[in-house]
Amino acid sequence: xxxxxxxxxxxxxxxxxxxxxxxxxxxxxxxxxxxxxxxxxxxxxxxxxxxxxxxxxxxxxxxxxxxxxxxxxxxxxxxxxxxxxxxxxxxxxxxxxxxxxxxxxxxxxxxxxxxxxxxxxxxxxxxxxxxxxxxxxxxxxxxxxxxxxxxxxxxxxxxxxxxxxxxxxxxxxxxxxxxxxxxxxxxxxxxxxxxxxxxxxxxxxxxxxxxxxxxxxxxxxxxxxxxxxxxxxxxxxxxxxxxxxxxxxxxxxxxxxxxxxxxxxxxxxxxxxxxxxxxxxxxxxxxxxxxxxxxxxxxxxxxxxxxxxxxxxxx
Amino acid sequence: xxxxxxxxxxxxxxxxxxxxxxxxxxxxxxxxxxxxxxxxxxxxxxxxxxxxxxxxxxxxxxxxxxxxxxxxxxxxxxxxxxxxxxxxxxxxxxxxxxxxxxxxxxxxxxxxxxxxxxxxxxxxxxxxxxxxxxxxxxxxxxxxxxxxxxxxxxxxxxxxxxxxxxxxxxxxxxxxxxxxxxxxxxxxxxxxxxxxxxxxxxxxxxxxxxxxxxxxxxxxxxxxxxxxxxxxxxxxxxxxxxxxxxxxxxxxxxxxxxxxxxxxxxxxxxxxxxxxxxxxxxxxxxxxxxxxxxxxxxxxxxxxxxxxxxxxxxxxxxxxxxxxxxxxxxxxxxxxxxxxxxxxxxxxxxxxxxxxxxxxxxxxxxxxxxxxxxxxxxxxxxxxxxxxxxxxxxxxxxxxxxxxxxxxxxxxxxxxxxxxxxxxxxxxxxxxxxxxxxxxxxxxxxxxxxxxxxxxxxxxxxxxxxxxxxxxxxxxxxxxxxxxxxxxxxxxxxxxxxxxxxxxxxxxxxxxxxxxxxxxxxxxxxxxxxxxxxxxxxxxxxxxxxxxxxxxxxxxxxxxxxxxxxxxxxxxx
Numbered sequence: 001x002x003x004x005x006x007x008x009x010x011x012x013x014x015x016x017x018x019x020x021x022x023x024x025x026x027x028x029x030x031x032x033x034x035x036x037x038x039x040x041x042x043x044x045x046x047x048x049x050x051x052x053x054x055x056x057x058x059x060x061x062x063x064x065x066x067x068x069x070x071x072x073x074x075x076x077x078x079x080x081x082x083x084x085x086x087x088x089x090x091x092x093x094x095x096x097x098x099x100x101x102x103x104x105x106x107x108x109x110x111x112x113x114x115x116x117x118x119x120x121x122x123x124x125x126x127x128x129x130x131x132x133x134x135x136x137x138x139x140x141x142x143x144x145x146x147x148x149x150x151x152x153x154x155x156x157x158x159x160x161x162x163x164x165x166x167x168x169x170x171x172x173x174x175x176x177x178x179x180x181x182x183x184x185x186x187x188x189x190x191x192x193x194x195x196x197x198x199x200x201x202x203x204x205x206x207x208x209x210x211x212x213x214x215x216x217x218x219x220x221x222x223x224x225x226x227x228x229x230x231x232x233x234x235x236x237x238x239x240x241x242x243x244x245x246x247x248x249x250x251x252x253x254x255x256x257x258x259x260x261x262x263x264x265x266x267x268x269x270x271x272x273x274x275x276x277x278x279x280x281x282x283x284x285x286x287x288x289x290x291x292x293x294x295x296x297x298x299x300x301x302x303x304x305x306x307x308x309x310x311x312x313x314x315x
Numbered sequence: 316x317x318x319x320x321x322x323x324x325x326x327x328x329x330x331x332x333x334x335x336x337x338x339x340x341x342x343x344x345x346x347x348x349x350x351x352x353x354x355x356x357x358x359x360x361x362x363x364x365x366x367x368x369x370x371x372x373x374x375x376x377x378x379x380x381x382x383x384x385x386x387x388x389x390x391x392x393x394x395x396x397x398x399x400x401x402x403x404x405x406x407x408x409x410x411x412x413x414x415x416x417x418x419x420x421x422x423x424x425x426x427x428x429x430x431x432x433x434x435x436x437x438x439x440x441x442x443x444x445x446x447x448x449x450x451x452x453x454x455x456x457x458x459x460x461x462x463x464x465x466x467x468x469x470x471x472x473x474x475x476x477x478x479x480x481x482x483x484x485x486x487x488x489x490x491x492x493x494x495x496x497x498x499x500x501x502x503x504x505x506x507x508x509x510x511x512x513x514x515x516x517x518x519x520x521x522x523x524x525x526x527x528x529x530x531x532x533x534x535x536x537x538x539x540x541x542x543x544x545x546x547x548x549x550x551x552x553x554x555x556x557x558x559x560x561x562x563x564x565x566x567x568x569x570x571x572x573x574x575x576x577x578x579x580x581x582x583x584x585x586x587x588x589x590x591x592x593x594x595x596x597x598x599x600x601x602x603x604x605x606x607x608x609x610x611x612x613x614x615x616x617x618x619x620x621x622x623x624x625x626x627x628x629x630x631x632x633x634x635x636x637x638x639x640x641x642x643x644x645x646x647x648x649x650x651x652x653x654x655x656x657x658x659x660x661x662x663x664x665x666x667x668x669x670x671x672x673x674x675x676x677x678x679x680x681x682x683x684x685x686x687x688x689x690x691x692x693x694x695x696x697x698x699x700x701x702x703x704x705x706x707x708x709x710x711x712x713x714x715x716x717x718x719x720x721x722x723x724x725x726x727x728x729x730x731x732x733x734x735x736x737x738x739x740x741x742x743x744x745x746x747x748x749x750x751x752x753x754x755x756x757x758x759x760x761x762x763x764x765x766x767x768x769x770x771x772x773x774x775x776x777x778x779x780x781x782x783x784x785x786x787x788x789x790x791x792x793x794x795x796x797x798x799x800x801x802x803x804x805x806x807x808x809x810x811x812x813x814x815x816x817x818x819x820x821x822x823x824x825x826x827x828x829x830x831x832x833x834x835x836x837x838x839x840x841x842x843x844x845x846x847x848x849x850x851x852x853x854x855x856x857x858x859x860x861x862x863x864x865x866x867x868x869x870x871x872x873x874x875x876x877x878x879x880x881x882x883x884x885x886x887x888x
Contacts, residue, residue, distance in 0.1 A: 169596070
């Protein structure tokens with residue numbers, strides 16, 4: 001087991017290297033001169049001399065590979081550089097935004113699980129019943145309804161018409177009343193997919209022989225489903241949830257923007273809009289690292305859920 | 316989506332729990348004894364009348380809030396009027412579409428937050444006015460500028476503001492962007508409150524240049540040796556209390572402000588990027604006002620206006636939206652072809668339909684927001700007949716019979732380049748489609764291309780375009796006319812316009828060096844006439860900014876260069 005984890009960690013090195021290379025090359029793939037775009041004042045003009053000086057100051061006049069290695073060595077020293085715009089350390093801003101995103105992601109995940117797991121199980125046990133049909137139709141709706149639309153509808157109902165919850169904002173560092181609507185928006189759309197998956201894996205499991213055997217043994221239906229079937233049915237669902245969580249952690253641009261949630265998605269989009277290259281590169285690298293690590297966690301979690309999976313190579 | 320019922324139930328339960336803790340406005344205008352929402356002499360009189368039992372007692376008359384209404388309240392109100400006692404202006408929450416803490420790296424946007432001040436600011440008529448300078452003068456040869464500074468001004472950290480700290484700031488600004496202080500030779504401290512700038516040649520627009528909203532005076536202790544601003548410490552009426560990126564900037568009044576006691580006790584500027592969410596937050600009262608350019612979109616203004624608790628405010632701002640015609644290549648190297656395009660486009664309809672009336676159809680290069688400098692003889696040009704006449708005069712005719720004009724075997728086909736960032740902020744796409752269809756009516760085929768910001772700039776710089784749309788917000792006539800129309804002007808070169816007229820070059824140089832305002836005005840009037848005739852570019856519309864406020868907000872007046880008069884604003888509830 002430990003061997004497996006170490007192996008996976010070693011494998012991360014080339015992956016991270018590749019990710020860093022890709023996020024760095026963005027600077028050269030995106031057309032236009034960052035120096036000029038940044039120095040273009042609110043009136044629209046940029047002084048050519050200032051552009052030249054900025055290029056030298058930021059090292060943009062050096063060859064690409066030198067820029068890359070300077071950047072990489074800075075990263076290895078925990079320094080992601082400074083934002084062109086706010087002139088603050090990139091890492092500080094990413095961490096503060098990530099904090100907001102993390103909060104939203106956790107609450108969304110909880111909402112998503114509270115909805116999808118029970119409904120998925122019930123739909124499977126009572127296949128083709130009214131409950132099953134209704135929940136599958138609403139799951140379909142949930143998948144197809146765009147987030148921004150669902151978000152605006154929720155705002156219209158709960159904030160504007162009923163006045164129960166605030167329209168948007170982070171409140172006092174992401175308090176409960178501010179997190180509810182964005183979390184429901186995100187949570188329900190991921191719940192839609194998870195519900196369907198939960199239902200189909202559960203269906204598959206309960207038709208297997210060992211479940212029949214358990215029933216024949218005289219176990220109560222609660223124990224058969226809750227203990228014997230659920231554990232096996234959950235394995236693919238966990239992968240899905242893990243992936244979902246990783247997506248949630250990357251920050252949803254649409255939801256964060258509608259609800260003015262100062263998360264990492266918003267930070268990234270604003271940085272792209274302002275051509276704040278160090279910030280864009282930092283965000284992409286950070287998000288990629290998070291994604292990779294969450295996936296690793298999911299893989300490790302498997303071994304606990306299913307003892308058959310051991311990840312050991314044959315001796 | 317699971318089940319809507321479950322969702323609804325969760326939301327209902329949680330919301331019910333929170334209902335009690337919803338924030339409510341608390342401040343009241345104590346001292347406003349007669350209840351007319353202003354505090355003035357009439358309120359002192361009113362308190363005396365209450366004491367004399369002529370008028371009824373009321374809560375607001377208890378200005379010092381000791382629970383009784385007596386002579387001390389009258390004195391207290393007099394103290395509020397004179398600025399000795401704090402104005403009970405309450406606090407406000409303003410919403411805007413961008414993060415006011417991120418701009419320019421200053422930690423607080425200079426014109427939107429009231430944290431910073433500069434020597435000169437630009438007033439509602441876009442004329443420079445003293446701010447931290449009391450007056451200024453220029454030597455007879457136009458090269459030496461002397462500014463006399465206000466005495467007794469302190470930064471929020473207590474550091475005194477004087478000629479020495481001003482000099483440090485200007486050295487920072489000059490190093491940050493060389494050339495932005497004009498052809499600078501030296502900055503000298505004459506005495507504690509006098510600073511002198513020496514230029515190598517006359518630079519008449521210098522005072523206006525100093526009114527750009529990033530010419531802020533920042534406490535020297537808040538800036539490191541690499542010119543990074545570590546903390547937002549200025550001299551302004553408000554100081555930063557708390558900043559949370561992409562979320563909010565919290566400010567409190569600077570009670571030692573040189574200009575007296577700011578009325579509003581403090582405010583929170585909330586960044587709400589989505590325009591719909593912003594407007595809905597105003598409707599629910601979560602925010603009290605929407606500020607900044609692009610704050611309210613035209614399509615939402617009607618809904619807000621219909622709400623009795625909300626007032627929509629509009630202001631003609633210094634931003635104009637231009638159509639550039641590339642003078643450097645066929646077909647627009649022919650002046651008549653450029654004139655024809657201007658005649659073919661119905662700007663009034665664009666303003667009335669797409670902008671829902673929030674704007675003015677373009678005339679000359681200078682926006683009417685700069686009223687003092689505008690050549691008023693220039694009119695809106697529209698007429699399909701004139702356009703067709705000009706086109707046939709310059710040799711264009713529909714030879715193939717396909718509805719598209721041809722000349723020397725070449726069809727009249729042009730590209731219209733749009734900037735992807737700009738189409739998110741203004742309705743450029745819709746306007747471009749109208750232009751496309753109107754040009755089609757006179758036989759010109761226009762192809763609309765949306766390019767990402769950098770690609771757009773590069774394409775223009777390299778002259779790989781025929782038409783392009785762009786906004787521009789000048790601080791004065793020089794910045795518009797020199798930068799865009801002088802053959803060496805920054806914008807002319809950067810946008811690859813290839814516009815070149817020796818008389819225009821002569822006049823723009825003359826305007827830059829002429830100190831006498833009336834003479835400059837004459838120069839600029841002639842200049843505007845020439846470029847209106849030659850049409851290297853023309854304004855499609857002059858922008859009107861839409862802001863909105865709830866009924867508790869007093870004193871807010873939107874500014875054409877987006878300054879906010881925070882020290883005058885207060886809340887009545």
